Amino acid sequence: MYRKRKTYICPEDGTSDYELSRSNKIAREFDLPLHVNGLGKLDPEAEFLIMVSKQGLYLKPVNEMLALLGSKPIYPDWISTDVFSAAGRKASQPLIKAIRGSKKSLQKGVILDGTAGWGDDTWIMAAFGFSLISMERNKIVYLLLRDAYARAGMRFPRTSSRIRLLNMDTLDILQSLCWGAEHKNNFFPWPDVVYLDPMFPGSDKRKTAEKKESKCLRLLEGEAQCDSEREAQLLELSLHTAGTKVVVKRPKNGSRYAEKVAAPVHQVYGKGIRFDVYMSSK
Numbered sequence: 001m002y003r004k005r006k007t008y009i010c011p012e013d014g015t016s017d018y019e020l021s022r023s024n025k026i027a028r029e030f031d032l033p034l035h036v037n038g039l040g041k042l043d044p045e046a047e048f049l050i051m052v053s054k055q056g057l058y059l060k061p062v063n064e065m066l067a068l069l070g071s072k073p074i075y076p077d078w079i080s081t082d083v084f085s086a087a088g089r090k091a092s093q094p095l096i097k098a099i100r101g102s103k104k105s106l107q108k109g110v111i112l113d114g115t116a117g118w119g120d121d122t123w124i125m126a127a128f129g130f131s132l133i134s135m136e137r138n139k140i141v142y143l144l145l146r147d148a149y150a151r152a153g154m155r156f157p158r159t160s161s162r163i164r165l166l167n168m169d170t171l172d173i174l175q176s177l178c179w180g181a182e183h184k185n186n187f188f189p190w191p192d193v194v195y196l197d198p199m200f201p202g203s204d205k206r207k208t209a210e211k212k213e214s215k216c217l218r219l220l221e222g223e224a225q226c227d228s229e230r231e232a233q234l235l236e237l238s239l240h241t242a243g244t245k246v247v248v249k250r251p252k253n254g255s256r257y258a259e260k261v262a263a264p265v266h267q268v269y270g271k272g273i274r275f276d277v278y279m280s281s282k
């Protein structure tokens, strides 16, 4: 479906035995190769290193990726996302307005963030009091996301406690919910809202202007993200599963997601983005 980037787990130079053993553990858990500086040469085909440092994990581009992404560490940083000050909360309003609408009772339901990525939107929604199940199918992205979650949990335990992260394909979960009783239990509650932020279709101009973190997601996931059959399936199943609504993030003047499946009932605009809101067909 997408090309896997050759990624190694690597303890940062100067770290202790703890980071080495953590690197080993992660490598085994995620079935990724381990590279330790000083013990053999790095595979010339390696594209990314996931560095294990005292502060946490970060992604380090190597070879061709270095030319595309630069040398600065890449990692989801929820702690510095401003979601608690008045200005930060104002900036988050379009997303929250699209999710909440006029239904104050929504706070009690669960939001399924079907495209977690670096988790910024998950974090914003959690900071506004929503409970979330956030799904990320790419294991490299998920691994970094899980680390961001752990770090944020130490500073903001109450906000983090509203989030559950899963390394799964949302399509699989939605199919199980729609077609079988397998997940009809406490393990996987039916979501009230399904939120989707699929990779925006990439014009060359947009790709150049993209933030390094978004560019990195595109490189990790590849253009296969924009597969119209899967898009249609994802929206259709989301509409069947959501208790009240589905919200899809789009570029401000971009085309609708999976246009043939359904039309949004309304749209909420933010800076450079738009949220298309669909009523559930459940």
Ligand SMILES: C[S@@+](CC[C@H](N)C(=O)[O-])C[C@H]1O[C@@H](n2cnc3c(N)ncnc32)[C@H](O)[C@@H]1O
Residues within 6 Å of the ligand: 114, 115, 116, 117, 118, 119, 120, 121, 122, 135, 136, 137, 138, 141, 168, 169, 170, 171, 197, 198, 199, 200, 217, 221, 225, 234
């Ligand atoms: C544009 S990013 C989402 C960014 C996210 N909203 C944020 O705030 O960081 C899209 C992410 O969705 C993930 N994704 C796409 N389709 C998916 C699916 N069917 N199941 C799970 N994850 C998916 C991709 O791997 C990618 O990381």
